[in-house]
Amino acid sequence: MNRCLPAVLAVGILLPVSSAADWPLFRGNPLMSGVGQGKLPDQLQERWAFKTGDAVEGAPVVAGGVVYAGSVDKHLYAIDLASGKQKWKTRLGPIKASPSVKGDKVFVGDLDGKFYCLTAADGKAVWTFEMGGEITSGCNFHGDNILIGSHDSTLYCLDPAGKKLWEVKTDGPVNGSPVVVGDATFVAGCDSVLHVLDAKTGNELGTVDLGGQAAATAAVSGDFAYVGTMANQVVGVDWKNKKKAWAFESQRRAQPFYASAAVTDALVVAASRDQKVYGLDRKTGAEVWNFATDGMVDGSPVVVGDRVYVGCMSKDGNFYVLDLKTGKKLQELNLDSAVVGSVAVGPDCLLVGTDKGTVYCLGGK
Numbered sequence: 567m568n569r570c571l572p573a574v575l576a577v578g579i580l581l582p583v584s585s586a587a588d589w590p591l592f593r594g595n596p597l598m599s600g601v602g603q604g605k606l607p608d609q610l611q612e613r614w615a616f617k618t619g620d621a622v623e624g625a626p627v628v629a630g631g632v633v634y635a636g637s638v639d640k641h642l643y644a645i646d647l648a649s650g651k652q653k654w655k656t657r658l659g660p661i662k663a664s665p666s667v668k669g670d671k672v673f674v675g676d677l678d679g680k681f682y683c684l685t686a687a688d689g690k691a692v693w694t695f696e697m698g699g700e701i702t703s704g705c706n707f708h709g710d711n712i713l714i715g716s717h718d719s720t721l722y723c724l725d726p727a728g729k730k731l732w733e734v735k736t737d738g739p740v741n742g743s744p745v746v747v748g749d750a751t752f753v754a755g756c757d758s759v760l761h762v763l764d765a766k767t768g769n770e771l772g773t774v775d776l777g778g779q780a781a782a783t784a785a786v787s788g789d790f791a792y793v794g795t796m797a798n799q800v801v802g803v804d805w806k807n808k809k810k811a812w813a814f815e816s817q818r819r820a821q822p823f824y825a826s827a828a829v830t831d832a833l834v835v836a837a838s839r840d841q842k843v844y845g846l847d848r849k850t851g852a853e854v855w856n857f858a859t860d861g862m863v864d865g866s867p868v869v870v871g872d873r874v875y876v877g878c879m880s881k882d883g884n885f886y887v888l889d890l891k892t893g894k895k896l897q898e899l900n901l902d903s904a905v906v907g908s909v910a911v912g913p914d915c916l917l918v919g920t921d922k923g924t925v926y927c928l929g930g931k
Contacts, residue, residue: 587913589628592664592704593826593866594911596746597786600828600835602870602911607930609897610887613915614650614927618643622919624664624704625866625908629686633910633917634672635925636661642674642682643925644689647912650927656689658682664704664743664908673712675701681714683728693728699739703783706744708765713751715740721753723768732768736761742783742826745791752784752791752805762808772808776801782866783826785834787848792834794823800836800844802851812851816840826866826908828874833890835874837863843876843886845893855893860884865918866908875916877905883920885928901926 593600619639626635632653633645638660644653659676666673667686675681677700683692699717706713711731712724717739723731737757744751750771751763760774778797785792789806798820802811814836821839828835833854834846839862845854861880868875873896874888883901888894907919915929 587628588630588667589910589912590667591627591706592625592666592743592908593783593785593828594868596706598706598743598745598783598826599785599787600826600866600868601830602868604870604911604916605914606870606873606916607914610899610916610928611931612899612926613929613931615902616643616645616650616652616925616927618923618925620660620923621906621921622923622925623662623906624919626910626917626919626925627665627667628910628912628917629667632686633912633925633927634665634667634686635917635919636663636665636674636676637923638662639923640676642672642684642689644686645925647915647927654689656684656691662702666705666707668707673705673714675703675705675714675716677701679716679718681705681724695722695724695728695730697722702741703743706746708746708751713744713746713765715742715744715753717741721751721768723765734761734763734768738779741781742793745784745786747786758795758797760803762805774803774805774808774810776803776810777813781822781824785827785829787829787831790848792827792829792836792848794825794827794836794838796822798822798838800827800834800846800851802834802848814844814846814851814853816842816844816856821862824864828867828869830869830890835867835869835890837865837867837876839863841878843867843874843888843893845890857886857888857893857895859886861904865905868909868911868916870911875909877901877907877909877918879904879906879921885918899928
């Protein structure tokens, strides 16, 4: 794929997650860290499997005991977390983006370029905002406002009623979900530069050279952001001082990093199309370990406790549990098809989608 797929990193007011057991955004929290607080069993088992009509490529989200997942079959589904039974479904357009939940509303964009605000209780549309290109990323929130990017090469800031407050044009499609940590927004375009913007106005505050177009959502820890690029690198950025801290690239068969990284106190966990998952030193970018998968990895890994959870796009639907410190495989499950979706974390389970349109809940029986 040669198209430019920029990432967005938004920095805004920190928002409390509604519950420690919830995973209401694409990467779980406003920092898009990909780290969950759930209590998972030593050995995962299939708790339930919910069938949709087409591929589930975005990560599900979890809020208030309900799983929300979009499908390319043009529906957004609400699934009871405990039973795996459908609560409701709403027909929109083909969905590859992850939903986001805030309060009693669910937000999601589709490939027709429409961005929806729905009621979480029944899936009824509250308002719709039309964009000029596909929406493949989830939204995040700056205060009560909504940050969302589109393949029409624009980052939008909308108010709670769906009215546009400002927009910023980029040099290519906006693919990554926003991150919220302070009071600015970062957009990376086809110029391979991270543009630092004022989140209230969209005005540019500074730039950082990434050395490559960004294809993934950034993860933030402290003053640093970590993002994969289409130049086959994972880049550490000092976002406060607006400079690149380090760049990692595999020495063999280097491929792009489409999956978004997870970041802990010590490591950045990143997965690549070179069929490997990497554990990188957060401060230096040095490789600590790597694990070879049976297929390319576009779905973003998560970290819960001392373990990494990630699937790959093999025909056997391989899903792996790895030791966080060493990268050693602790468990492997086979799902019904390639794992194209990113992982979400429930209170005692994981949720992930496949190419055949199945949402799996993995936990204890």
